Amino acid sequence: MPGYWLMKTEPDVFSFDDLLKSKGKVTCWEGVRNYQARNIMRDEMKKGDKVFVYHSRLADPCIMGVAEVVQEGYADNTALDKKNKYYDERAAKKGESPWVMVDIKALQKFDKPVPRSLLKEQKALKDMVVLSKGSRLSVQPVRETEYKLICELGKPKKV
DNA sequence: GCCAACGTTGGC
DNA sequence: GCCAACGTTGGC
Numbered sequence: 001m002p003g004y005w006l007m008k009t010e011p012d013v014f015s016f017d018d019l020l021k022s023k024g025k026v027t028c029w030e031g032v033r034n035y036q037a038r039n040i041m042r043d044e045m046k047k048g049d050k051v052f053v054y055h056s057r058l059a060d061p062c063i064m065g066v067a068e069v070v071q072e073g074y075a076d077n078t079a080l081d082k083k084n085k086y087y088d089e090r091a092a093k094k095g096e097s098p099w100v101m102v103d104i105k106a107l108q109k110f111d112k113p114v115p116r117s118l119l120k121e122q123k124a125l126k127d128m129v130v131l132s133k134g135s136r137l138s139v140q141p142v143r144e145t146e147y148k149l150i151c152e153l154g155k156p157k158k159v
Numbered sequence: 160g161c162c163a164a165c166g167t168t169g170g171c
Numbered sequence: 172g173c174c175a176a177c178g179t180t181g182g183c
Contacts, residue, residue: 008169034178057169116170134176136168 003049004142011055016064025106030078031086037139042073042100062113071103110154
């Protein structure tokens with residue numbers, strides 16, 4: 001049974017379209033510098049798990065589509081590269097990155113990206129992590145029921 | 160080990 | 172752009 005996750009990104013930094021344009025529609029999810037999110041990527045995300053890609057910091061943030069984990073957690077060595085924007089001086093001094101990334105592959109862009117405003121209208125989604133006030137976790141779990149409902153919202157039946 | 164100060168996230 | 176909420180840092 002696959003797990004389900006949601007990963008946030010600012011679309012001007014890296015968007016779902018950027019993922020679709022990536023070689024093999026695969027990218028490494030670099031730059032996460034938060035321990036809770038790291039632990040999820042390191043310990044919990046498994047190959048074949050489904051991942052919602054969420055665009056944050058928009059007037060109406062939205063879930064753009066679905067990806068899957070194709071490579072489980074491994075060291076994010078962008079932390080060691082001084083020229084990289086995700087450089088982490090403390091990690092570099094140790095000579096070893098404590099940070100972790102996974103690789104994900106785009107599976108499907110929603111016909112209609114699912115906006116946060118629509119998520120909030122769904123009673124069944126009221127406990128979603130992403131909707132809780134002040135939630136800043138950039139890699140977070142999604143329940144199977146939530147996953148299925150959101151996929152339906154993203155692919156409305158043709159009339 | 161507490162907690163104030165700080166920097167960042169992210170909805171609005 | 173504002174600012175509340177959050178995670179991290181560092182002085183004590």
